[in-house]
Amino acid sequence: MVNKDPFYLGRLQDYYALHRLIPSYAEIASLVGVSKQGAVKFIDRMIFAGYIRKGSGGRLSPANMFFARPHVGRAPAGFASPATEALGDAITIDEYLVERPSSTVLVSVRGDSMIDAGIHDGDFLIVERNTNPNIGKIVVAIVDGDFTIKYLRSGSDGLFLEPANEDYPNIYPETSLDIYGEVVGQFRKF
Amino acid sequence: MVNKDPFYLGRLQDYYALHRLIPSYAEIASLVGVSKQGAVKFIDRMIFAGYIRKGSGGRLSPANMFFARPHVGRAPAGFASPATEALGDAITIDEYLVERPSSTVLVSVRGDSMIDAGIHDGDFLIVERNTNPNIGKIVVAIVDGDFTIKYLRSGSDGLFLEPANEDYPNIYPETSLDIYGEVVGQFRKF
DNA sequence: TTGCCAAGTGTACGTTCGTACACCATGCTG
DNA sequence: CAGCATGGTGTACGAACGTACACTTGGCAA
Known part of the structure; x- marks a missing residue:
C-alpha cells in the first residue's frame, strides 16, 4: 500500500x-x-x-510546511523547486506582505497616476502607518483631505510628491506635507 | 476606565x-x-x-473579525469605512487571492513582457492549474520548455499568445499550445 | 525464512480544559 | 438614591484531552 x-x-x-x-x-x-x-x-x-x-x-x-504552496521558481527549466524559499520565512501570502499587523491598513487604488510603478486602478495596497517615511518610498499622502499615492522626493525646496506617470505633475506642498503611511506591498485579483 | x-x-x-x-x-x-x-x-x-x-x-x-484589517476605502473623504467589504467574504489576503488552494501554485515573474498589464519583474503570480483557460485571460504557457506569461488570444489561425508590451512580438505556436494554468492574482512587496 | 521496522489497535491514567455558580466593585440611568 | 448591567474574582467539578505502554499486522531486506 x-x-x-x-x-x-x-x-x-x-x-x-x-x-x-x-x-x-x-x-x-x-x-x-x-x-x-x-x-x-x-x-x-x-x-x-x-x-x-x-x-x-x-x-x-x-507549522510552516502545513501552508506551503508549491512555488514554481524563476528557473527556466520547469517545475522544480517545490519550496517557498523565495517567500522567506513567510508561510502565507498574508505574512509575507504584512509584517506589522497592528499598524497596517489596506487602501484601494483609484486612478492611474502611479501606473509606471505597477500600481493600477483597483489594486489593493498594503500600507504601514508611518508619518515619517524615507525619501524615495511610495507613500500615502493626504492632499486637500484626499488620499493620494506618490513617490516621496526631496528637492531644493524640501519634500514633494512625484507620480509615476508623466501625464501627471509633481505636487509641491504649500505649507506642510501630511504623510499617512508607507506603501509596503500591493496585490490584485484578475 | x-x-x-x-x-x-x-x-x-x-x-x-x-x-x-x-x-x-x-x-x-x-x-x-x-x-x-x-x-x-x-x-x-x-x-x-x-x-x-x-x-x-x-x-x-x-473568526472573521479576528483577521479583519482596517480597510481605507476609495472614498475621497477620509478614514471612514473600517469594513473590509471590498474584499468580499475573504478574511485574509490569502483567502482573497487563493480560491482553490489544492490547484494553485505561485510563479515568480521574470522579464517585462507583461508590464502593461501591471506585471513586473520580480512579482509573484497566483496561478491556478488549468490547461484550458478562456480566451482573453492571462495564462502561463509552456514554450520551448520555459514558462511564459502572456494573454491568450484567438485569431484566424487559432490560439496565440500576446504580450502586454509593444516591444515584444506575439507568439504563434508551431504545433500546439501548452497551457500550464491561468493567472488569477498577483502580489508584490516594495 | 527469519527478523525487523513501520503503521495501526486497545486500554488505562493523570492532567488540564471548559463550564457553572456565587460573589464583589464600579459606573451609568431612571 | 435605588437599581442594574458590566467587568472582574474565587472555587468547584465532570468531561475530554494528551500521554504511555503493551500488543498486532504487514511489507521488506538480509
Whole structure:
C-alpha cells in the first residue's frame, strides 16, 4: 500500500481551512479513519516533517510546511523547486506582505497616476502607518483631505510628491506635507 | 476606565501570530493579566463581536473579525469605512487571492513582457492549474520548455499568445499550445 | 525464512480544559 | 438614591484531552 499520509494531511488541511484549528487526536482519528493512537503516530510523523507544531498543553498548531504552496521558481527549466524559499520565512501570502499587523491598513487604488510603478486602478495596497517615511518610498499622502499615492522626493525646496506617470505633475506642498503611511506591498485579483 | 478589550485582543493577536493557535482560557488569563473567569467573560464578548469562534469541545478559534484589517476605502473623504467589504467574504489576503488552494501554485515573474498589464519583474503570480483557460485571460504557457506569461488570444489561425508590451512580438505556436494554468492574482512587496 | 521496522489497535491514567455558580466593585440611568 | 448591567474574582467539578505502554499486522531486506 502506498503512503497514506498525504491523504490524511489533506483531510487535516480541509478541516483547518474550515475551522482554523487543528482538531484533537480523537477528532483526527475519526476524520481520517484510524484509531486515536493511529492519529498520534500520524501526527508524530507530521511534526517530524515540519507540518505540525505542538503548543503548550500538547495542543496542535500548524507549522510552516502545513501552508506551503508549491512555488514554481524563476528557473527556466520547469517545475522544480517545490519550496517557498523565495517567500522567506513567510508561510502565507498574508505574512509575507504584512509584517506589522497592528499598524497596517489596506487602501484601494483609484486612478492611474502611479501606473509606471505597477500600481493600477483597483489594486489593493498594503500600507504601514508611518508619518515619517524615507525619501524615495511610495507613500500615502493626504492632499486637500484626499488620499493620494506618490513617490516621496526631496528637492531644493524640501519634500514633494512625484507620480509615476508623466501625464501627471509633481505636487509641491504649500505649507506642510501630511504623510499617512508607507506603501509596503500591493496585490490584485484578475 | 476605558474599554480594555482592544488591548486584550491585541495580546491575543500577537500570540496567535506567533503560535497560530488561540490559547486556553488559563493562558489567556495570564496573557492579559486577569483571572481565568475574567478571560471567559472577555472571550464571550469577543465571540459576540465576531472575533472568536468556538469549535468542538469548546476549543477557541479565530473568526472573521479576528483577521479583519482596517480597510481605507476609495472614498475621497477620509478614514471612514473600517469594513473590509471590498474584499468580499475573504478574511485574509490569502483567502482573497487563493480560491482553490489544492490547484494553485505561485510563479515568480521574470522579464517585462507583461508590464502593461501591471506585471513586473520580480512579482509573484497566483496561478491556478488549468490547461484550458478562456480566451482573453492571462495564462502561463509552456514554450520551448520555459514558462511564459502572456494573454491568450484567438485569431484566424487559432490560439496565440500576446504580450502586454509593444516591444515584444506575439507568439504563434508551431504545433500546439501548452497551457500550464491561468493567472488569477498577483502580489508584490516594495 | 527469519527478523525487523513501520503503521495501526486497545486500554488505562493523570492532567488540564471548559463550564457553572456565587460573589464583589464600579459606573451609568431612571 | 435605588437599581442594574458590566467587568472582574474565587472555587468547584465532570468531561475530554494528551500521554504511555503493551500488543498486532504487514511489507521488506538480509
